Amino acid sequence: MSASAGGTVDTHCPYCALQCGMGLRPAAGDGGVPDVVERDFPVNKGALCGKGRTAPAVLSPQARLTGPLVRNRASGLLEPAPWADALDRVAEGLLRVRAAHGPDAVGVFGGGGLTNEKAYALGKFARVVLRTSQIDYNGRFCMSSAAAAHSRAFGLDRGLPFPLADIPRTGCVILVGSNLAETMPPALRYFTELKENGGRLIVVDPRRTRTAEHADLHLQPRPGTDLALALGLLHLVVAEGRVDEEFVAERTTGWPEARAAAMTLWPELVERITGVPVPMLREAVEMFCGVPEAMVLTARGPEQQSKGTDTVSAWINLCLATGRAGRPLSGYGCLTGQGNGQGGREHGQKADQLPGYRRLDDPAARAHVAGVWGVDPDDLPGPGRSAYELLDALGRDVRGLLLMGSNPVVSAPRAAHVTERIAALDFLAVCDVVLSETAAMADVVLPVTQWAEETGTTTNLEGRVLLRRRAVDPPEGVRSDLYVLNGLAARLGREKGFPADPEEVFDELRRASAGGPADYSGITYRRIEAEDGVFWPCPEPAAGRAAAHPGTPRLFLDRFATPDGRARFVPVLHRPAAEEPDGDFPLYLTTGRVLAQYQSGAQTRRVAELNAAAPGPFVQLHPRLAERIGVADGDPVAVTSRRGRAVAPARVDRAIRPDTVFMPFHWAGEGRANTLTNPALDPTSRMPEFKVCAVRVERAEPRAVDV
Numbered sequence: 072m073s074a075s076a077g078g079t080v081d082t083h084c085p086y087c088a089l090q091c092g093m094g095l096r097p098a099a100g101d102g103g104v105p106d107v108v109e110r111d112f113p114v115n116k117g118a119l120c121g122k123g124r125t126a127p128a129v130l131s132p133q134a135r136l137t138g139p140l141v142r143n144r145a146s147g148l149l150e151p152a153p154w155a156d157a158l159d160r161v162a163e164g165l166l167r168v169r170a171a172h173g174p175d176a177v178g179v180f181g182g183g184g185l186t187n188e189k190a191y192a193l194g195k196f197a198r199v200v201l202r203t204s205q206i207d208y209n210g211r212f213c214m215s216s217a218a219a220a221h222s223r224a225f226g227l228d229r230g231l232p233f234p235l236a237d238i239p240r241t242g243c244v245i246l247v248g249s250n251l252a253e254t255m256p257p258a259l260r261y262f263t264e265l266k267e268n269g270g271r272l273i274v275v276d277p278r279r280t281r282t283a284e285h286a287d288l289h290l291q292p293r294p295g296t297d298l299a300l301a302l303g304l305l306h307l308v309v310a311e312g313r314v315d316e317e318f319v320a321e322r323t324t325g326w327p328e329a330r331a332a333a334m335t336l337w338p339e340l341v342e343r344i345t346g347v348p349v350p351m352l353r354e355a356v357e358m359f360c361g362v363p364e365a366m367v368l369t370a371r372g373p374e375q376q377s378k379g380t381d382t383v384s385a386w387i388n389l390c391l392a393t394g395r396a397g398r399p400l401s402g403y404g405c406l407t408g409q410g411n412g413q414g415g416r417e418h419g420q421k422a423d424q425l426p427g428y429r430r431l432d433d434p435a436a437r438a439h440v441a442g443v444w445g446v447d448p449d450d451l452p453g454p455g456r457s458a459y460e461l462l463d464a465l466g467r468d469v470r471g472l473l474l475m476g477s478n479p480v481v482s483a484p485r486a487a488h489v490t491e492r493i494a495a496l497d498f499l500a501v502c503d504v505v506l507s508e509t510a511a512m513a514d515v516v517l518p519v520t521q522w523a524e525e526t527g528t529t530t531n532l533e534g535r536v537l538l539r540r541r542a543v544d545p546p547e548g549v550r551s552d553l554y555v556l557n558g559l560a561a562r563l564g565r566e567k568g569f570p571a572d573p574e575e576v577f578d579e580l581r582r583a584s585a586g587g588p589a590d591y592s593g594i595t596y597r598r599i600e601a602e603d604g605v606f607w608p609c610p611e612p613a614a615g616r617a618a619a620h621p622g623t624p625r626l627f628l629d630r631f632a633t634p635d636g637r638a639r640f641v642p643v644l645h646r647p648a649a650e651e652p653d654g655d656f657p658l659y660l661t662t663g664r665v666l667a668q669y670q671s672g673a674q675t676r677r678v679a680e681l682n683a684a685a686p687g688p689f690v691q692l693h694p695r696l697a698e699r700i701g702v703a704d705g706d707p708v709a710v711t712s713r714r715g716r717a718v719a720p721a722r723v724d725r726a727i728r729p730d731t732v733f734m735p736f737h738w739a740g741e742g743r744a745n746t747l748t749n750p751a752l753d754p755t756s757r758m759p760e761f762k763v764c765a766v767r768v769e770r771a772e773p774r775a776v777d778v
């Protein structure tokens with residue numbers, strides 16, 4: 072398919088999990104970027120944030136890679152090379168590592184921004200062609216704690232169990248650690264409508280964010296104390312006789328143990344741990360329980376902690392005890408992050424996973440997927456290392472890496488160490504659209520097509536499977552990720568099974584997912600287009616049954632996805648962060664995002680309008696702290712943790728707690744937040760503790776020469 076001459080093509084934004092619908096009108100002349108036009112799509116109703124509106128700027132040849140680069144062994148420099156040579160060099164590099172050290176010495180690192188087709192093909196490529204267990208992806212850094220807590224409570228993991236359109240019609244929402252006014256701005260409308268309808272909004276965030284400004288009640292806890300906070304609310308629910316005994320008896324198991332765990336924390340102790348006053352805890356319980364329907368939504372704040380899984384379980388327990396799950400307009404949900412954060416965790420690029428959200432250690436799942444792939448189930452490797460553990464093993468157990476869709480030099484925790492590990496690899500190949508900080512370290516860089524230049528599906532935070540359509544032609548020297556996998560598979564002895572055509576891949580994905588928890592078998596490109604997306608699970612009707620499955624916008628209304636149909640309480644206890652402030656490092660550092668930059672910044676730092684709005688890193692700190700260390704707004708501040716030191720200008724601001732500093736993580740270099748962060752992992756989800764570590768903050772001397 073080529074660009075439809077002059078016509079507008081309906082597609083979706085390349086960035087976050089909202090996956091806003093937009094139209095693209097190809098530019099008239101050569102070399103121009105297409106125009107974004109408004110499109111009435113149910114999720115965003117025509118609205119876009121500045122990132123989505125300016126996304127076409129990255130399609131310009133000036134902003135991105137336009138041909139493969141191969142490192143010259145003599146000069147050490149990356150030089151242009153023909154595609155065939157570049158792919159030969161990757162195949163040769165990976166084979167050499169495998170021959171010397173075995174299949175598990177070759178690693179694969181994927182991304183939650185990849186389409187379902189790419190994520191599926193990448194997982195299959197690792198298991199079938201490379202036969203390595205060592206594959207994981209950046210989604211591990213994103214929603215893995217919520218995913219683990221979801222699965223253990225409900226037997227299924229989908230970000231939201233209901234469409235966003237349900238939010239304005241509920242009575243109360245507790246929004247925990249989400250700054251969606253900056254991270255998915257068009258979604259803010261659902262919360263302002265909630266309030267217009269008389270519903271209440273409670274925001275839990277250590278900072279008074281643009282989102283918290285919309286709240287009826289803002290709880291501002293110390294970073295890393297959400298678990299205690301949720302237990303405290305549950306304690307009050309019990310003490311005030313607000314448990315929905317009928318729901319608990321009929322639809323759940325495990326309440327006595329969860330109740331006992333919550334009773335270990337009484338409100339005054341919760342106040343001491345979290346810093347949230349008891350009257351505010353009581354007010355939150357009153358707002359949440361005083362209405363017939365209510366929701367709890369979490370995002371990265373409570374999840375990116377070394378106890379993220381237990382923390383989410385504590386919030387789910389609160390929902391279950393009050394009967395706010397498995398009923399219309401009530402429930403727990405996680406706001407996923409990346410464009411395909413949901414689908415990217417369903418189709419096999421995760422270390423323990425097979426397509427359709429099947430488990431790699433389940434013999435029946437292995438047999439089904441091996442059948443679709445035409446291989447012996449015994450030949451499929453077992454589960455591998457999680458993302459940080461994989462990065463930490465580079466240059467040691469894992470000596471060759473194929474990386475697709477992530478920029479860990481900027482985004483991984485303890486980034487200086489991770490960068491050293493990447494440098495210690497025998498061989499690195501990176502597929503990217505731009506020369507990211509990580510791509511710049513590669514032996515081979517393969518330039519790939521982007522969102523508007525290729526067709527593929529993504530699954531948004533609601534579990535709605537969407538079709539991103541190709542609207543423009545890519546530059547000449549650029550190929551798709553699927554083409555890369557096809558070319559590498561052929562060079563590694565697999566001529567068949569890795570088509571470069573996305574719809575062919577999707578048809579195989581449908582079969583591989585059939586019967587699994589995330590069943591896509593009844594979804595087709597045509598249906599997605601006709602229905603503004605289809606919610607999974609959507610099985611294909613049995614042969615002979617005429618009616619198509621309608622898809623599942625709302626989950627759990629009749630039963631939860633556990634064997635007995637009941638939701639499971641998980642008893643959880645509060646514990647401190649892996650690293651708490653002490654005499655040497657007396658403050659909390661927390662990290663996150665700003666409106667105008669996306670993730671590691673690889674794409675958005677190439678857009679002039681976004682750079683003008685958010686030109687560089689900063690350290691947000693309270694005026695009292697600023698005064699104590701003698702820093703005025705804009706002065707350079709050094710932030711030091713046990714991992715390293717970062718320097719960025721001060722942003723003096725009452726919106727943050729005086730015991731906490733905040734840094735956005737979108738930049739490389741001196742102001743890189745991840746130089747500081749703690750890679751302590753959650754024992755269940757293996758999520759690193761991006762949201763809490765201990766630091767020291769002082770005035771830095773301005774650099775003599777500013778370069």
Ligand SMILES: Nc1nc2c(c(=O)[nH]1)N[C@H]1C(S)=C(S)[C@@H](COP(=O)(O)OP(=O)(O)OC[C@H]3O[C@@H](n4cnc5c(=O)[nH]c(N)nc54)[C@H](O)[C@@H]3O)O[C@H]1N2
Nearest residue numbers: 248249250254294295370371372408409663664666669670
């Ligand atoms: N502009 C922009 N939008 C994005 C992205 C982006 O990079 N830029 N990335 C996308 C992706 S992949 C993701 S995952 C989402 C993330 O979306 P969000 O989760 O909304 O983003 P964050 O800024 O990481 O964190 C949210 C809030 O958590 C708060 N927080 C910090 N520590 C704690 C804590 O201990 N407890 C609680 N309760 N809150 C805490 C922070 O102050 C912050 O305001 O955004 C998506 N959208």
Ligand SMILES: Nc1nc2c(c(=O)[nH]1)N[C@H]1C(S)=C(S)[C@@H](COP(=O)(O)OP(=O)(O)OC[C@H]3O[C@@H](n4cnc5c(=O)[nH]c(N)nc54)[C@H](O)[C@@H]3O)O[C@H]1N2
Nearest residue numbers: 209212213476477478482502503507662670671673736761
């Ligand atoms: N301190 C701190 N660190 C964090 C977080 C935090 O809150 N605090 N959040 C974490 C979270 S939630 C996330 S999701 C990660 C994200 O961090 P990263 O994994 O680094 O995510 P991106 O910056 O989106 O990197 C995606 C890369 O893939 C490229 N790319 C985009 N589309 C494609 C494609 O289709 N194919 C290929 N081959 N490449 C493509 C982009 O150009 C970019 O270089 O960061 C994590 N790191």
Ligand code: SF4
Nearest residue numbers: 084086087091120123
């Ligand atoms: S909110 Fe997310 S999906 Fe929508 S335009 Fe912005 S970045 Fe794109």
Ligand SMILES: [Mo]
Nearest residue numbers: 212213408409
């Ligand atoms: Mo994310």
